[in-house]
Amino acid sequence: MTTPENAPAVAAGKAAAPASAPVAAATHAPAPQTTPAPTPDTGALRSLLPVLGAHRLTVLRTCLAALVDQAALVALVTLAAHTVGTAVIGHRAPSAATVGVLIGLVLLRALATWREMDLSHDLAYRVLAELRVRVFDGLARSAPARIAGRRSGDLASTALGDVEALEFFYAHAIAQLLASGLVFAAAATLLGILGPWLLLAVVPVALLLLWSPLLEARGRAERGARTRAALADLSAESTEAVDGLRELLAAGALDRTRARLRSGGRRLARAQRAEQSWETGAGAARDLLVVAAVIGVVAAAAHAAGGGRLDGAWAPAAMALALGALAPVAESAAALGRAGSLRAAAARVRAAVDAPAGAPATAAPVPVPPGPLGLRLRGVRFGYGAAPVLDGLDLTVRPGETVALVGASGAGKTSCAHLLARYWDPQAGTVELVPGDPAHPVDLRDLTEEDLRAAVCVVGQEAPLFHGTLAENLRLAAPDATDRELAAAVRTCGLTPVVDALPRGLDTPVGERGATLSGGQRARVALARGLLGRPRVLVLDETTAHLDHRGDAELARALAADLRARTRTTLVIAHRPATVRRADRIAVLEGGRIVEEGTWSELARPGTAFGRLFSRTAGETPEGPRPEDAAAATADSAPPR
Numbered sequence: 001m002t003t004p005e006n007a008p009a010v011a012a013g014k015a016a017a018p019a020s021a022p023v024a025a026a027t028h029a030p031a032p033q034t035t036p037a038p039t040p041d042t043g044a045l046r047s048l049l050p051v052l053g054a055h056r057l058t059v060l061r062t063c064l065a066a067l068v069d070q071a072a073l074v075a076l077v078t079l080a081a082h083t084v085g086t087a088v089i090g091h092r093a094p095s096a097a098t099v100g101v102l103i104g105l106v107l108l109r110a111l112a113t114w115r116e117m118d119l120s121h122d123l124a125y126r127v128l129a130e131l132r133v134r135v136f137d138g139l140a141r142s143a144p145a146r147i148a149g150r151r152s153g154d155l156a157s158t159a160l161g162d163v164e165a166l167e168f169f170y171a172h173a174i175a176q177l178l179a180s181g182l183v184f185a186a187a188a189t190l191l192g193i194l195g196p197w198l199l200l201a202v203v204p205v206a207l208l209l210l211w212s213p214l215l216e217a218r219g220r221a222e223r224g225a226r227t228r229a230a231l232a233d234l235s236a237e238s239t240e241a242v243d244g245l246r247e248l249l250a251a252g253a254l255d256r257t258r259a260r261l262r263s264g265g266r267r268l269a270r271a272q273r274a275e276q277s278w279e280t281g282a283g284a285a286r287d288l289l290v291v292a293a294v295i296g297v298v299a300a301a302a303h304a305a306g307g308g309r310l311d312g313a314w315a316p317a318a319m320a321l322a323l324g325a326l327a328p329v330a331e332s333a334a335a336l337g338r339a340g341s342l343r344a345a346a347a348r349v350r351a352a353v354d355a356p357a358g359a360p361a362t363a364a365p366v367p368v369p370p371g372p373l374g375l376r377l378r379g380v381r382f383g384y385g386a387a388p389v390l391d392g393l394d395l396t397v398r399p400g401e402t403v404a405l406v407g408a409s410g411a412g413k414t415s416c417a418h419l420l421a422r423y424w425d426p427q428a429g430t431v432e433l434v435p436g437d438p439a440h441p442v443d444l445r446d447l448t449e450e451d452l453r454a455a456v457c458v459v460g461q462e463a464p465l466f467h468g469t470l471a472e473n474l475r476l477a478a479p480d481a482t483d484r485e486l487a488a489a490v491r492t493c494g495l496t497p498v499v500d501a502l503p504r505g506l507d508t509p510v511g512e513r514g515a516t517l518s519g520g521q522r523a524r525v526a527l528a529r530g531l532l533g534r535p536r537v538l539v540l541d542e543t544t545a546h547l548d549h550r551g552d553a554e555l556a557r558a559l560a561a562d563l564r565a566r567t568r569t570t571l572v573i574a575h576r577p578a579t580v581r582r583a584d585r586i587a588v589l590e591g592g593r594i595v596e597e598g599t600w601s602e603l604a605r606p607g608t609a610f611g612r613l614f615s616r617t618a619g620e621t622p623e624g625p626r627p628e629d630a631a632a633a634t635a636d637s638a639p640p641r
């Protein structure tokens with residue numbers, strides 16, 4: 001199971017990082033963070049090969065086209081050289097049949113090249129499209145465990161850049177290797193028939209060519225890993241800079257950001273340069289080897305022809321045959337080398353594809369009991385690192401009840417909400433839904449994802465909206481919601497004036513992340529979105545923190561008046577006293593467990609943890625709220641229960 005401790009390491013496909021550190025990485029960290037180049041993973045490319053399984057026929061056709069392409073070339077140059085040799089030595093013009101075969105080979109080669117390119121790219125793009133979805137599935141399955149501590153640009157880099165980099169491997173390397181092996185075997189056999197001694201120049205060079213990528217594999221993998229890491233950092237840095245442009249501008253930090261981008265760009269350029277220089281050098285070395293082999297064949301063939309052991313017309317043909325056989329081997333060696341440098345990309349993709357589920361699916365799901373549902377956390381222990389955030393937490397919210405969960409900042413309230421949404425599983429204890437008959441609770445781990453999402457809805461403070469219309473955003477969790485239901489949710493959440501003021505009402509695009517709405521309006525949309533799914537358990541994590549006191553009170557009134565409120569169970573996480581005061585009961589979280597429970601009047605006494613909390617966090621004594629809270633609470637003439 002993915003635990004908060006191991007998730008980031010699993011995610012990055014690299015050595016484990018301290019689990020508590022990563023949260024800050026998602027923000028606009030002032031200091032540049034660089035992704036360490038992961039250790040090259042020898043099996044990464046191989047492990048992605050099964051993805052080709054669904055495209056066996058295309059793989060076969062691609063290999064066949066590559067084989068015809070390479071064989072046609074070798075046959076063409078060999079026959080052409082033999083024709084020239086015959087013309088020079090035997091003074092015989094080529095026959096019409098020879099010319100016909102030469103023309104046929106040219107056409108066949110052109111056709112095969114086109115077909116091979118077409119098929120291999122079709123195969124590669126289909127495989128990449130599938131891999132992208134698998135990467136997304138892996139990220140979704142393991143979120144937020146996996147994405148905690150990873151920067152969104154880094155994730156985008158995996159989902160797009162790393163997958164894209166593998167195009168070469170799928171489009172060229174595989175078919176190339178297979179075809180060049182077969183063509184070389186055939187050409188070498190022919191050379192052996194012409195004169196076994198010719199093989200002495202060709203076979204050692206072929207072996208050397210194929211051995212060279214293995215020799216330099218480690219170095220290549222390390223250089224490739226450095227490039228992928230630099231690319232991921234630059235992608236993360238750029239994404240964060242664009243996302244936080246306003247904040248950077250306001251903080252006067254644009255120059256520093258520019259400097260960071262420049263330094264990231266230079267780091268990437270250095271890494272790419274190092275790869276490129278090596279590639280160029282290795283290419284030159286391969287060319288030298290091929291030329292040396294061809295010269296060897298020419299010398300041996302000339303010697304044999306002079307000694308009458310070889311028909312002179314075959315001497316140029318032997319040279320062409322050697323060249324034709326070795327050139328694809330050299331290309332395969334280049335492909336193998338390049339594949340080595342793709343191992344880092346493959347490792348990152350594999351880490352995403354194979355990411356363990358943050359909340360593994362159950363093998364034997366149980367149904368959610370009908371009727372109102374309460375919730376219960378029993379003996380829950382949970383933490384992100386060595387130290388637990390929640391330790392032996394017990395909390396029960398009865399069906400239909402509204403409980404306010406309060407605690408100092410960092411006490412673990414949001415962690416409770418995340419356990420209820422099953423973003424994580426507790427390390428000990430259980431999180432349960434409890435029906436009217438408390439003897440038959442169901443553990444969240446025994447529910448299907450679908451049932452859980454239908455029963456429990458967690459609305460956070462920063463629920464982002466998506467690019468699209470307001471209606472599309474509202475229907476996120478309930479795509480089949482009718483216009484009437486939409487209008488009702490809009491009314492309940494006090495969005496009617498907002499919708500009326502929009503140029504196209506509910507069909508108005510809200511901009512990326514809901515940029516055209518205010519924070520309070522976004523919070524209302526998030527709540528309406530949650531209500532449309534008709535959850536039986538609603539968890540509001542500082543959902544109304546962006547609203548003013550009046551808005552908060554209005555929303556509470558509307559929620560209480562909502563027909564389903566009688567059966568809906570609500571856990572409210574809030575700092576605002578007026579919000580807390582409306583709850584039926586208050587639970588105080590301190591030191592990882594619930595230390596006090598009771599109504600406002602029971603707890604609002606000096607000397608209680610609740611009293612200490614509110615005098616500290618709200619500048620208010622528990623005996624009496626501040627004037628504005630008192631006003632809001634009074635205005636709230638219809639407390640929920």
Ligand SMILES: Nc1ncnc2c1ncn2[C@@H]1O[C@H](COP(=O)(O)OP(=O)(O)OP(=O)(O)O)[C@@H](O)[C@H]1O
Nearest residue numbers: 019020023148384389408409410411412413414415
């Ligand atoms: N993904 C995470 N990785 C590591 N540590 C985390 C993560 N999320 C929260 N924490 C830590 O867990 C502790 C509890 O955080 P949590 O968000 O649950 O507190 P909270 O009571 O909701 O705080 P607040 O009232 O400020 O929102 C904090 O110390 C926080 O730094």
